[in-house]
Amino acid sequence: MPKVLVSDSIDQAGIDILSQVAQVDVKTGLPAEELVKIISEYDALMIRSSTRVTQEIIEAAVQLKIIGRAGVGVDNVDVAAATRAGIVVVNSPEGNTIAAAEHALAMMLSISRHIAEANQSTKSGKWDRKNFMGVEVYKKTLGIVGLGKIGSHVAAAAKAMGMKLLAFDPYISQERADQLSCRLVDLELLLQESDYITLHMPKTKETYHMIDAKAFEMMKPTARIINCARGGIIDEAALVEALKQNQIAGAALDVFENEPLEADSGLRELGQKIVLTPHLGASTEEAQVNVAVDVAEQIRDVLLGLPARSAVNIPGLYPDALEKLKPYLQLAETLGNLVSQLAGGRVDFLDVRLQGELATNNSQPVVVASLKGLLSQALRERVNYVNASIEAKERGIHVIETRDAAANDYTGSLHLEAKGSLGTHSVTGALLGDREMRITNIDGFPINVPPTHHMLFTLHRDMPGIIGKIGSLLGSFNVNIASMQVGRKIVRGEAVMVLSIDDPLPEGLLNEIMKVAGIRDAYTVTL
Numbered sequence: 001m002p003k004v005l006v007s008d009s010i011d012q013a014g015i016d017i018l019s020q021v022a023q024v025d026v027k028t029g030l031p032a033e034e035l036v037k038i039i040s041e042y043d044a045l046m047i048r049s050s051t052r053v054t055q056e057i058i059e060a061a062v063q064l065k066i067i068g069r070a071g072v073g074v075d076n077v078d079v080a081a082a083t084r085a086g087i088v089v090v091n092s093p094e095g096n097t098i099a100a101a102e103h104a105l106a107m108m109l110s111i112s113r114h115i116a117e118a119n120q121s122t123k124s125g126k127w128d129r130k131n132f133m134g135v136e137v138y139k140k141t142l143g144i145v146g147l148g149k150i151g152s153h154v155a156a157a158a159k160a161m162g163m164k165l166l167a168f169d170p171y172i173s174q175e176r177a178d179q180l181s182c183r184l185v186d187l188e189l190l191l192q193e194s195d196y197i198t199l200h201m202p203k204t205k206e207t208y209h210m211i212d213a214k215a216f217e218m219m220k221p222t223a224r225i226i227n228c229a230r231g232g233i234i235d236e237a238a239l240v241e242a243l244k245q246n247q248i249a250g251a252a253l254d255v256f257e258n259e260p261l262e263a264d265s266g267l268r269e270l271g272q273k274i275v276l277t278p279h280l281g282a283s284t285e286e287a288q289v290n291v292a293v294d295v296a297e298q299i300r301d302v303l304l305g306l307p308a309r310s311a312v313n314i315p316g317l318y319p320d321a322l323e324k325l326k327p328y329l330q331l332a333e334t335l336g337n338l339v340s341q342l343a344g345g346r347v348d349f350l351d352v353r354l355q356g357e358l359a360t361n362n363s364q365p366v367v368v369a370s371l372k373g374l375l376s377q378a379l380r381e382r383v384n385y386v387n388a389s390i391e392a393k394e395r396g397i398h399v400i401e402t403r404d405a406a407a408n409d410y411t412g413s414l415h416l417e418a419k420g421s422l423g424t425h426s427v428t429g430a431l432l433g434d435r436e437m438r439i440t441n442i443d444g445f446p447i448n449v450p451p452t453h454h455m456l457f458t459l460h461r462d463m464p465g466i467i468g469k470i471g472s473l474l475g476s477f478n479v480n481i482a483s484m485q486v487g488r489k490i491v492r493g494e495a496v497m498v499l500s501i502d503d504p505l506p507e508g509l510l511n512e513i514m515k516v517a518g519i520r521d522a523y524t525v526t527l
């Protein structure tokens, strides 16, 4: 039975799903050194935001197939290292959208009406009605940075509260902004005109310290900023200064550059000007069930050999799409493996031509499968759907993808051409009756053979007697021929012979075949 480690607190609904297919160990709060020690036993790791999955942990995780992040942000996972190691990383892109959006709105209202401080004061026995004068959000301008899932929900709710909306998101269309009644502006204008600024983008190289001292200088002295996205997007030292100098009026933060927030952080010293919560954006009962179920289902599926629907490092495929594509994935892997053996040496270019129905469907996984097949000779079981593209890139293989929907010899067919250190070879394959694989062309010669475990290909002059000679030679080495086919373009020109053989060629036999008069080349292939 596979083993799953759950290293952050996850809703029981997720544990129940995992327990159907795996032994589940829940060990929260493990120090990194401890996690490095035990991770080699596990097939899957399920986390929230507390566990940092570093390169060191990934290198120790020799059995790991999947890391499931029960939430959106995967910045606590070294996704590049996981990809290189062939580990799928999945998340729950929508499970906590509403929770995070509602938390941002709650923070906005809280900082406007001093809810947190007033609560503390009242509970301490006071009845202070003078010190907590607030401001309304009605008719104020809200600047939303990052108009994705959470930003959009914030926009809809803020509009209902009578706010005017500005948005900055370099990757969103004008049409989408219009739908959400947001005026799409540049960041500078948003910072200058907003009464409230709420951040809803990922933490990336581009967004790190995007809100720095210069940004605070541009804001109104009455502006309030809310960060329920990621720590590090705001330069915390600059924020402390901006609040101390009354450059802005307030801030509400759920996320911090270092979590847990340091006990002596200057952010804790700003009284009513700031509201702090300990990364609670996703902490609702509903969201925690959503993300736990979403991610546990994906871990279960991957452990059962099925694809994950929200993988962040491989193209996701829904089961119905996969059902249709699966035979093509097998075909692509087989053809990739075949063309790499024909090419014999280093491959520099792989031309992947998707034809017929393959050209119109979501066939990116077919390209990945071709690369997996191509690299399987060099990397064996180390190459998989997760790392095939990155391994190809790191080996300097240029992949050229072309699509020809008009090609109509078969419903769908795949043509691979590999150019490498020893020349160029091509193979084409298709499916017969939707499932049975056929090799339909080798190096431009039309054939029609099913791929088999052991095969022999020859390029020869089309002349009488040559087939008999090869047959006798194989017979004299006790190699049984299961099937044989010849493909040629013109009579007595060049031809290819494709033989399916029951056993691998014995040592030395390929050299003997090469000596037969009329044989130009010969290749033995194991698929």
Ligand SMILES: NC(=O)C1=CN([C@@H]2O[C@H](COP(=O)(O)OP(=O)(O)OC[C@H]3O[C@@H](n4cnc5c(N)ncnc54)[C@H](O)[C@@H]3O)[C@@H](O)[C@H]2O)C=CC1
Pocket: 071, 072, 073, 074, 093, 096, 097, 100, 145, 146, 147, 148, 149, 150, 151, 168, 169, 170, 171, 172, 200, 201, 202, 203, 206, 207, 228, 229, 230, 254, 255, 279, 280, 281, 282, 283
């Ligand atoms: N506090 C919490 O507990 C939670 C925090 N989050 C965080 O909220 C953030 C947003 O999540 P979603 O809305 O689900 O993601 P999303 O992917 O739907 O939206 C992110 C948006 O940010 C935009 N964006 C990317 N780079 C940008 C840039 N340089 N400037 C402006 N916009 C940029 C993207 O175009 C996209 O529209 C993520 O960082 C996520 O990790 C999510 C859930 C809970």
Ligand SMILES: O=C(O)CCC(=O)C(=O)O
Pocket: 048, 049, 070, 071, 072, 073, 074, 096, 279, 280, 281, 282, 283
């Ligand atoms: O797991 C959590 O509570 C944090 C959620 C979060 O930050 C996210 O989903 O990006």
